[in-house]
Amino acid sequence: MKIKNLLFLILTVCLAFTVSCSDDAIALDPDIQGYADKLVIGKIITMVPNASTAEAITIKNGKVQYVGSLTEARKHCDDKTVVENYGKNSIYPGFLEGHLHGIEVAGRLDQCDLATLDVKPSTTMEDFVNAMAQYVNDNPKRSIYKGAGWSVRRDVLPTRQMLDTICPKVPMVLSSVDGHSMWLNTVALKKFKYDDPANIEKFGTDCIRLESGGFPTGYVSEGAMELARPALALTKDEYKKNLLKWQDMAFSYGITGVVEAAISIEDAPVQEAFMELAKEGKWKLRTYAMENINYTTDNEKFYGDLNKILDHTRQYKNEYFRVYGVKIFVDGVVEAHTAWLIDPYADDPTYYGKKNYPEPTRVADAVAFANRNGINVHFHAIGDAAVRNAVDGIISGQQQAGVSDARNTIVHLQIVRPEDVKRIYENHIIPVVAPLWVPYDSAYSQHEIDYLGQERFDNEYRIKDFFDLDCPVNFHSDYPVSPDIDMPLTIYCAVTRTDVQHGPEGVHGPRQAVTRRQALEAMTFNVAYQIKEENRLGMIKPGMVANLSIYDVDFLNAPIEEIPAAKVVATYVDGNVVYRGK
Secondary structure (H helix, E strand, C coil): HHHHHHHHHHHHHHCCCCCCCCCCCCCCCCCCCCCCEEEEEECCCCCCCCCCEEEEEEEEEEEEEEEEEEEEHHCCCCCCCCEEEEEEEEEECCCEEECCCHHHHHHHCEEEHHHHCCCCCCCHHHHHHHHHHHHHHHCCCCCCCCEECCCCCCCCCCCCCHHHHHHCCCCCEECCCCCCCCEEEHHHHHHHHCHHHHHHHHHHHCEEEECCCEEEEEEEEEEHEEEEEEHHHCCCHHHHHHHHHHHHHHHHHHHEEHHHHHHHHCCHHHHHHHHHHCCCCCCCCCCEEEEEEECCCCHHHHHHHHHHHHHHHHHECCCCCEEEEEECCCCCCCCHHCCCCCCCCCCCCCCCCCCCCCCCHHHHHHHCCCCCCCECCCCCCCCCCHHHHHHHHHHHHHHCCCCCCCCCCCEECCCCCCCHHHHHHHHCEEEEHHHHCCCCCCEEEEEHHHHHHHHHHHHHHHHHHHHHCCCEECCCCCCCCCCCHHHHHHHHHHCCCCCCCHHHHCCCHHHHHHHHHHHHHHHHHHHHHHHCCCCCCCCCCCCCCCCEEEEEEECCCCHHHHHHHHCEEEECCCEEEEECCC
C-alpha cells in the first residue's frame, strides 16, 4: 500500500469523528466524559481534510473533547470551565519540527554566539575573529574558548593563524553554523592531536586540511571533529539548565514537538538530562531523538552500536522524551566541500565529495536491523550521490526486514535527481526538507554556485516535486544550523521561494513553490505521521492531545506579505498554556 493511500485511510477514519461546525452531532469524543476543563474560542484551523474552520474547542484532561460551533461547545461546559477567548486569532494544531538540534542549542548557550554575525551578508572572516577577541577579553582565565555560528565568507577559508593573533596560548574551538566543520587555533590543534599523522591518515586531508608544510590549517570537517567534540560537552546539570532555556524558546515559536536529529550514543548525560527533566514534570516539549551510528571498519563495533541504540530506545522512553531511531550521516555539506555528488565538483573535476559510508551494505544492514526491531532510520543526505546511496540502502534494508511502513526518512535533500524523487515516493520514504534554506542568499549562494555550477544550483530543493507525488513531506529548520526556527517564515519561504530580507532578488527555483495548505501539512500532520503519532498529534479533533499553536495571522487566507510578521499569541501543551505572547 502506498503511503498516500494509507494516509487517506487514516484521515477518512479521522473524519468520522471530526467535522465542520455545521455537523455538531459527531464532533464530540464520546470517550471523554464530563464537563470541559477549558473552552477555547477562536478561528480554529483543524487541519482535518475537508473540514471547515471551527469556532470552539473544549478540552478535558489534556485532550480535545469537542470541536465545532461555540453554541454546541457551551453545552459541554459548566461554571468551573475556564473560558479562553482568542477572538479573531487563528488556532492551529501544535506545530511540529521534523529535524533540528536542541542539544546543540543547549550547548551553544555557553559559547560565543557568532550566528548573529553570520546572518549579515556584509560579515567577513575578520568580523568573526574580532567577535572572538572581544569574547576572550570579556571572559579571561578560561581553560578553553568556544564559539559557534561562523561560515566561510567571500571564499576566505579559516586558518589557525587568524585565531592565534587573538588567543595564542589557550585552546579555541569554533563550530561552524552548519555543524559540519570546526575552526581551531594552533594550541587546540596540538591539544586534540590533529597534527598526529595517524589521525590525518584516519580522517583524510579532505577533513583535516593541511598547509603546504603538512601541518593542519585549523579548518577541519566531518568525522575529524570527534577529536575536539568532547571538550564542548556539558555536564548533566548544565544540560538540564540549558535544555529548559531551549524549551522556552521552542514554545515561544509555537513548537510543541520536535525530532531531535542527532545524539551521540556515548552522550549518556544528554539522555539522562531529558529523562530527569521529564520525571520532574519540567520537560513538556515532546522530543523524538535519533542516535548516531557512524561508519567504522570494525564490524563488531558497528553492530554493537546498533544494538546499543536499540537498548536506548527501550531505556530512554516516556511521554515527553524518547530515543526513537537511528541517525546516519551519508555525506557532509556543500559549503564544506564534503557533500557527496554524482558528478564532480565544478571547481575540481577530480573530486566528488565525502562519502561517509563507502560500503553501501552497511546502510542496508542498519535499515534492516532497525526496521526489524520496530524503529526507523533518519538519513542526512545533501548531495545527489548521498541521496541515491540512502535510497538504495533503504530499499535493500526494507526488503531484508520485510517491512514497508517503517517510515524511514531522508533529510535535507538539497540536490536530488528526478528519478530518485520518484524512488523515494515508490518506496514509502519520507522526505524532510528545509524551506528556510531555499532563498538565494548573497552570503552563501555564490559559494555554492562555485562548487556546484549554475545548473545544479538552480535545481536545488525540489519540494513541490515530492508533494506532486503525494509524499508525506515534512519541513524542518535544522536550527541552529539555520539561524531561525520561525514557523511563519518557513511557510513564507515554501510558498514564495524567497524571504523578506532578499525579496524578489532572492527567489530560487520558483517552480518548486508549494501551497499554504501543503506548508501547514508539512508542519503538523505529516510530522506526526513521521514519528508514528498521527493518532495523537498534528490535527485538532476529538481524542487528540490538546496541543495548540495560536497566531495573530491566518496563514491560509491572509495576504502573503503579512505572514512573516505573524506573532505567537499562545502555545498549549496538553491543554495548558506553556507560552503566552506579549
